[in-house]
Amino acid sequence: MDKPLGLSFGTDPTSSLIISQPPGINTAWKHDIIIMDPSNDRPLNHCSGDEYRSISNGKRVITEMDFFAVGSCPKQKACIIKKECIDERVEQQNEDDVNIGLNLLTGNSGSCNKSMVEDGTSQTKEVYDQRKKELELLQAEIDHMNEENQLLKGILNQVNRNYYALQMHVVALKQRQQIHKATTVKNEEVINGNLEEKQRKGSIFARQFLDLGKAERAEMGEGRSQSTSEERNRDCAVSPNIVESMEHNKSQMISNSSISGVFPVLDPLRRSGDGEISDHKTSEEAFHGWVPNKVPKINTSRDVDDEQKEETMSMIRKARVAVRARSEASMISDGCQWRKYGQKVAKGNPCPRAYYRCTMAAGCTVRKQVQRCSEDQAVLITTYEGHHNHPLSPAAMAMASTTSAAASMLLSGSMPSPDGLMNTNLLAKTLACPPGFATISASAPFPTVTLDLTHSPISSSSQSPQGHLLLPSLNFPHNFASALNVSAGALHNQYKVSGLLSPHQGMELPQILPLMADTSVSAATAALTADPNFTAALVAAISSIIGNVQASSNANNSSTIRNSIDNST
DNA sequence: CGAGTTTGACCAGCGC
DNA sequence: GCGCTGGTCAAACTCG
Secondary structure, X not given: OOOOOEEEEOOOOOOOEEEEEOOOOOOOOOEXXXXXXXXXXXXXXXXXXXXXXEEEOOEEEEEEEXXXXXXXXXXXXXXXXXXXXXXXXXXXXXXXXXXXXXOOOOOOOOOOOXXXXXXXXXXXXXXXXXXXXXXXXXXXXXXXXXXXXXXXXXXXXXXXXXXXXXXXXXHXXXXXXXXXXXXXXXXXXXXXXXXXXXXXXXXXXXXXXXXHHHHHHHHHHHOOOHHHHHHHHHHOOOOOOHHHHHHHHHHHHHHHHHHOOOOOOOOOOOOOOOOOOOOOOOHHHHHHOOOOOOOOOOOOOOOOOHHHXXXXXXXXXXXXXXXXXXXXXXXOEOOOOEEEEEEEEOOOOOOEEXXXXXXXXXXXXXXXXXXXXXXXXXXXXXXXXXXXXXXXXXXXXXXXXXXXXXXXXXXXXXXXXXXXXXXXXXXXXXXXXXXXXXXXXXXXXXXXXXXXXXXXXXXXXXXXXXXXXXXXXXXXXXXXXXXXXXXXXXXXXXXXXXXXXXXXHOEOHHHHHHHHHHOOHHHHHHHHHHOOOHHHHHHHHHHHHHHOOOHHHHHHXXXXXXXXXHHHO
């Protein structure tokens, strides 16, 4: 080197060697720096570079090198540079009073000179040996920690995957259980031709769609039997083959909810039946706004095959999500593009019902109906149905994830338990929503969950200035997209995100869009998993679903989840 | 001119 | 079988 360099070492022996350039000198240095081991004249470290790395204490730091990392370089050059470096260092000490905090080559002197470096002493040799051993130990420790880190990352990813798979599996189990139950009932019908069985079956299905409020009242009055809870727990236990299905389920989950964004899959089915489910068209219709007349019915024909039975049952489990909100506009903005394809004046409501189809992509099956409530025309009822087959904008994703979460809980949380009673408690617990916020339709042929914003404190401000709908508090621990939103909010140090979080602190969707927009799901997932409390929240979420914990502990559970998320911020 | 809306017609399910 | 109803279609219309 042909110009003075400042050499500095931190007081910590493990610190890097920083070669800095005094202020006023702007030359970029081409240099090679070798730290020699005087005991055997071998290089301990080697560093080269010609760029400024950073500016520290008013001096340009040309480069940094790990003092304790062993390197190599041509010996001849190493010697030359070694000398120059040492010489320059001494000069710098004299001229610029450079503070070198570490006695690099000698253990008993604050200064350094060429002879000591080149000749070495036994004491220096011991110091080098000792530090070399320390270096090796530290290096080994770092390697070990890196390995542990990678392992933990893998575990976390696996937990993440398993969580989604578990969620899907729980739903599948419950669906299978319901199918089995229905099949059993039908077989009994076929064998006995017993009308009572028929009525009992109808009763079971009616129970599925009992009004949540009624269920809550029943729960308050009667409580729930422990045996029922235990049975439900047993039913929700993870089967041995769950691991095998996890990868498959994961892919399904991603395709269903994470990428496309979903409303519940609701393919319209128009099959005739014998009309066991009564067609309620009274206040329920007015409330939900959309009670299709083309009611899927349970086909009790004796020659119906298993496939048809399953299809029928699957259809019954499909859900719709209605959103009631006060709005002056003719339609709430939910981030999707809609094309109106029809309008009808429905019976019992002078306000026309408008039919919209999603036009964001060809072949998208999502439709919605918009109608003002007959009782309060300031209330706009928007009912969603179908499955987006295309990527959604972040705003649409927020709505889709919310409605999907509600429908998902409707399907998974309202399945009949082995005792034939509807598990509305789970839904209520899982929703953790304000009283009366979510209601399951008892009469709609498709199970319909209604998110009622009109009684919420935010009802009057349920739409942002930009027209995006802001939904009130909904805690959807088992919905990935929702969890994603929580995470997104958490990362923004605000966890009041549309569709999930407290209304009075409702967060404008565009605020989370920079994250959500650029993000692929994987990025958001990474952010999610970066949350140190994610695992705790995850455990709580799964517990809330599978464990079917007692109502009294539900509040704690919900708050735990929320607290975990909150704490992460 | 293309995209979206309006509106009457049509279809299917259901009850009487 | 007929009428009612909800849902959809598609031609006509509107708008930018």
